[in-house]
Amino acid sequence: NIYQLPKVLSLQSVPLQNVAVGNVALQNEATNSNSLNINNLNSNSTNKKERSRDSIKYSDEHLMLAQLLQNNLQSDFSREMAKVNIKKWADVIRLMEERDQLTIEQIEYVIKWLPTNSFWFGNIRSASKLREQFSKLVYEIKTEQAKAKQQKKSYGNVRKEQLPEWASNPEQVPQVEEDPAIKAELQRRLEEYQRKKAANDGA
Template identity: 45%
Template sequence: MSSSVKWIKLSTQMFEDEKIRLIESMPEADTILIIWVKLLAQAGKTNASGYIYLAENIPFTDEMLATIFNRSLPTVRLALRTLEQFGMIEINDDHTICISNWEKHQNVEGLEKIREQNRLRKQKERERKKLLETSQDSHVTVTQNHATDIDKEEELEEEKEKKKKKKKKTSPKYETCDITLAELLYNRILKRDPKFKKPNLEKWANDIRLMRERDERTPEQIEYLINWSQENSFWCSNILSASKLRDKATTLILQIKGEKDKKQNGGYPNERVQSSSRSGNTGEYNNFSL
């Protein structure tokens, strides 16, 4: 962690982002947005390409964040869940938090410059120690061996940094329902565009799995979203992958519920909510949870 980072960059247009606007419509909007800014600041302090942790291999727990953010534990957990569902943060299997699209929020070149300055400072300290030890030690062999150990330590540190940048989340195997839903989305798109290139259905299935496990959507709800989006004149041309379906799920749910509210109040929207081709339940979206 680099203690010399004293600033982070915030866009003047951040409150025009559709995700921020959706969060502002929620009951705990102010607290969630404050925690979002605190996470950005914490990532700046860590200065590790958007990752947030107490120390290497020691991720922050929800309880730790509640303490340092001075917020209740349920509030912190609600904020983390909301920000993850909106694709603003990622939480790895080892519970390490990472800011999505970190370069969007920060002057990456400036932070990289700070890391390089720290690396050079450490290198100069090591060289100074080597010179001091050389002057005190009359045995050249011992000095050379010690220098070799320092070089190896430097190489190991650089290797760790490279692995950290290339770190990927390991995903458990998807289930049958996930590949079935992935194929449903592909077939619905293919029906409209016979020349649509066949995607990596296993990757799509894994995105469906994340919707079930991380976002807590049921297979029936996911199937409903697939059918509804592909029957909607706007979303059918925008939802062309399982990852996009997951990213826009909350927006879709809000629109579905909004159309139902208009119908209940006597105002009919231009697009009628269509039922799931399998369940036939026009009220399935009532069970969605934000």
């Protein structure tokens, strides 16, 4: 036989499928080994993907803010919100905190402010859009606050009329002296009116 078994091995100790003529057994062994390696690679790749999915580090706070944004939009964009991947939104919120150096309080404030502004409310319909436009939203909020402060200051500068003390107490209203000439004229007109009325009634 061309294929020679090692001397230290007896025929009984070798599996029958490995006993063959020539290099057939060695080729089979190499093929099986390659197949095993490919399977291992596929398995490792799958495990890495699963670990990648599980390694998302968003917290409960990030998830809460993502849900807050979704709830704000639910009534006006219900179909769109039904398709939202809330975990992706939460991860975007995480990036806003970790990479953009924003605080949870800042993000929450802007999300709660959005429904008060009709323009931005309709344009921020995802967490990624919120992140993209965040600096503009902060500028808009500051502008609104400055206008409100200016209006309040203007109202405070309106001159207040100082009323006399008697104005708040009817009993202290001063009596105005009547002009005798005016009083006589009014009396004359009253008497004339009464005469005309009596004449018309007697006719």
